[in-house]
Amino acid sequence: MGVLGPGGLFWALAVRQEHMALSLPSLGHGIGLRNEHFPEFLAGDVPVDWVEAISENFFPAGGRPRAVLEAVRRDKPVVLHGVSLSIGGPDPLDREHLKQLRTLSDWVEPAWMSDHLCWGTHKGRYLHDLLPLPFTEESLKHVVERVQVVQDVLGRQILLENVSSYLTFSDSTLSEWDFLAEVSRRADCGILLDVNNIYVSAQNHGFDAEAYLKGIPVERVGQFHLAGYQDKGTHLLDTHDSPVTDPVWALYQEAVRRFGAVSTLIEWDEHVPPLARLLEESEHARRVEDAVRREAR
Numbered sequence: 001m002g003v004l005g006p007g008g009l010f011w012a013l014a015v016r017q018e019h020m021a022l023s024l025p026s027l028g029h030g031i032g033l034r035n036e037h038f039p040e041f042l043a044g045d046v047p048v049d050w051v052e053a054i055s056e057n058f059f060p061a062g063g064r065p066r067a068v069l070e071a072v073r074r075d076k077p078v079v080l081h082g083v084s085l086s087i088g089g090p091d092p093l094d095r096e097h098l099k100q101l102r103t104l105s106d107w108v109e110p111a112w113m114s115d116h117l118c119w120g121t122h123k124g125r126y127l128h129d130l131l132p133l134p135f136t137e138e139s140l141k142h143v144v145e146r147v148q149v150v151q152d153v154l155g156r157q158i159l160l161e162n163v164s165s166y167l168t169f170s171d172s173t174l175s176e177w178d179f180l181a182e183v184s185r186r187a188d189c190g191i192l193l194d195v196n197n198i199y200v201s202a203q204n205h206g207f208d209a210e211a212y213l214k215g216i217p218v219e220r221v222g223q224f225h226l227a228g229y230q231d232k233g234t235h236l237l238d239t240h241d242s243p244v245t246d247p248v249w250a251l252y253q254e255a256v257r258r259f260g261a262v263s264t265l266i267e268w269d270e271h272v273p274p275l276a277r278l279l280e281e282s283e284h285a286r287r288v289e290d291a292v293r294r295e296a297r
Contacts, residue, residue, distance in 0.1 A: 022157060022190045024112055024222040027077050027263040029286045031279065036272045038068045046275065048282060050077040050111070052265050056084055058108075059100045069108065078108055079223070079263075081192075082115035085150065087160065088133040088143050089119035098153045105154055112222060114159035114192045117143070117180060134169035135179040140186070147187035159222050160184070161192035164200040164229075164238035176201065177215035184220040191216060193259070194225035195252045196244065196267075200236045209251055213258050221259045226252060226285060227267040241270035243281060249288060256292040264289065 028049030033041065040046055051072050058065055072078060084097065105113060118130040133139050151157055162180055174182070184191050193216060202209035228242030244252075244266070256262070266281045 022220055022222060024190065024263070026261045027079075027111060029282045029289075030079075030263065030265045031282055032081075032265065032267055032269070033069065033072060033078075034269070034272050035065075037275045037278075038064065040275050041068055041072055045075060046279075048076070048279060050079065050263065052079045052081050053108075055080045055082040055101060055104060055113070055115075058104060073108055077111045080105065080108060080110045080113045081161075082113070083130070084120060085115035086119050086121040087115060087117065087146050087150070088139065089121045091121045093146055093149060094121075098150065102154055105156070112159060112190070113154065113156065114161055114190075114223065116163050117160040117183065118163045130163040132163060132165035132167065132169075133179075135172040135174040135176060136169075137173065140174070140179060140182055143183050144186040147183065147189050151187070151189065157189050159190040159192040161194050161225065162197050162201075163194070164197040164204075164236075166204055166235055166237075168205055175207070175212075175215065177212040181215055181217055181220070184217065189220075190222040191220045192223045192225060193221050193255065193262075194227070195255050196225065196227040196229060196248050197238060199245075199248050199251050200229050200238045203236045210254055213251075213255055216259075218259055221262055224252070224255060224259075224262050224264040225267050226264060226281075239270060240267045242268075244284075249284075252285070252288055253292055256289050257296070261289060261293065 030050035030052055031048050033051050033053045053069055058069055069078070082101065116130050117133065119133060120129055120131055133143070147158065147160070160180070160183065162176065180191060183189070198209050198212050202212065226244045226248060227238070227240045228244055230237045230239045230242070264285050266278060266285060268278055
């Protein structure tokens with residue numbers, strides 16, 4: 001690893017081991033660390049197995065967010081989830097962003113790190129959205145090369161999350177699940193499987209959500225996301241502002257049947273409810289998982 005002088009850019013070229021096994025523990029059931037719940041996290045132990053923090057919210061050193069995150073990480077496993085890597089974007093990877101990610105990772109020592117399989121930057125502008133990719137061989141090669149660079153810089157494997165989408169590209173030659181699976185194999189990274197996003201996109205584009213699950217390699221999945229959406233009549237909109245719906249719970253059951261006990265997080269980013277309500281949702285996910293495991297036994 002290398003760090004240039006003061007004010008310089010951090011860049012790393014680690015020796016890459018081919019086909020590292022994805023070996024992540026099942027942490028149980030977690031929730032996201034949101035501003036609305038900072039007082040409860042500072043006051044004492046929140047009854048949850050683990051916590052996911054949005055990486056970019058904690059880039060500045062010091063301040064209340066860092067104090068909360070430090071208090072949390074003393075007691076519970078923490079994972080870092082990014083929203084602005086733009087791994088499939090046309091712009092060069094943001095080296096300053098990667099430097100800050102590495103610095104945060106070294107401080108937090110997260111159980112793992114993740115971001116989204118999408119793009120969100122163009123000509124130096126951040127578009128504040130998670131935009132879908134064309135599922136082509138050219139796009140696949142582009143993403144794989146960039147994932148490998150990111151993993152070299154961070155010195156660890158990352159997980160990539162499937163995003164909800166509302167359009168498709170006529171040039172696509174692969175299904176979304178085949179594309180995601182192939183990225184994970186070629187780049188030797190993990191998958192954060194967002195069950196809600198699968199359901200939303202399946203409804204919007206008319207594909208089989210269970211076929212998606214069957215197309216994902218079991219050994220690459222390290223985390224699940226569950227969230228709510230809004231039905232707009234002509235399409236479903238991924239909003240993370242409401243409880244998980246019954247169809248998504250049913251798809252989660254199928255995911256547990258296929259992938260086993262995988263660390264599961266409830267995402268609730270808008271209209272954030274009281275902590276007790278969020279914990280109820282997380283406990284419901286635990287009961288669903290337990291029922292599927294009992295059924296399997």
